[in-house]
Amino acid sequence: MPPSESTSKLEIAVFCPYFLGGGAEAVCLWILQALIERYSVTLYTLTGLDLVKMNRMYDTNLPTEKLKVVSLFSRKWELIIYSLMANNTACKNFFVHLIIKRIKQECHNYAACFSAFNAVDMGRPSLQYLHYIGVIDNKTQFYKLSDFSEARLRENTSLANSGYVAKLAEAEYGSPAAVVY
Numbered sequence: 001m002p003p004s005e006s007t008s009k010l011e012i013a014v015f016c017p018y019f020l021g022g023g024a025e026a027v028c029l030w031i032l033q034a035l036i037e038r039y040s041v042t043l044y045t046l047t048g049l050d051l052v053k054m055n056r057m058y059d060t061n062l063p064t065e066k067l068k069v070v071s072l073f074s075r076k077w078e079l080i081i082y083s084l085m086a087n088n089t090a091c092k093n094f095f096v097h098l099i100i101k102r103i104k105q106e107c108h109n110y111a112a113c114f115s116a117f118n119a120v121d122m123g124r125p126s127l128q129y130l131h132y133i134g135v136i137d138n139k140t141q142f143y144k145l146s147d148f149s150e151a152r153l154r155e156n157t158s159l160a161n162s163g164y165v166a167k168l169a170e171a172e173y174g175s176p177a178a179v180v181y
Helices: 023-036 051-058 075-087 089-109 163-173
Strands: 011-015 040-045 067-071 112-115 127-130 157-160 177-179
Touching: 011 023, 011 089, 023 040, 023 051, 040 089, 075 089, 127 163, 157 163, 163 177
Parallel strands: 011 040, 011 112, 040 067, 112 127, 127 157, 157 177
Antiparallel strands: none
């Protein structure tokens, strides 16, 4: 039953580490759009978000006053961080695991956690939308930074963008993924 106007909304954390202008970002914005009217939503990302620009790019209508954004770095660092990530896989893994560490520190403050960016151990059973498998590297030295656990990842409920990805996910993670186009 949805909360009434007189009660507080359930709080949901959504994970999407970066917004570089692709399909995963579009899906994330539409997930936020679907949740924002019924729930109190907090987005976890590396460098914040130009919501006005994103609304124009993806034809969403997310109100800036309703979306809380938790970022590790201010947007003035965006170009440097994204350049490092684009040109160095180790940097990308480091920054992604750094934001995973942050959401794991705070995940129990929320009624639910949702990864709009593939399979993630967020410290508790969560919902995850899979664009593909193995996107977040949990086999490098950086998985220790976020205390990444494959066992916890397998406790998540998965949604996949296609039957193909759902089959790969079941083979990789050991549980079925419902297909949501």
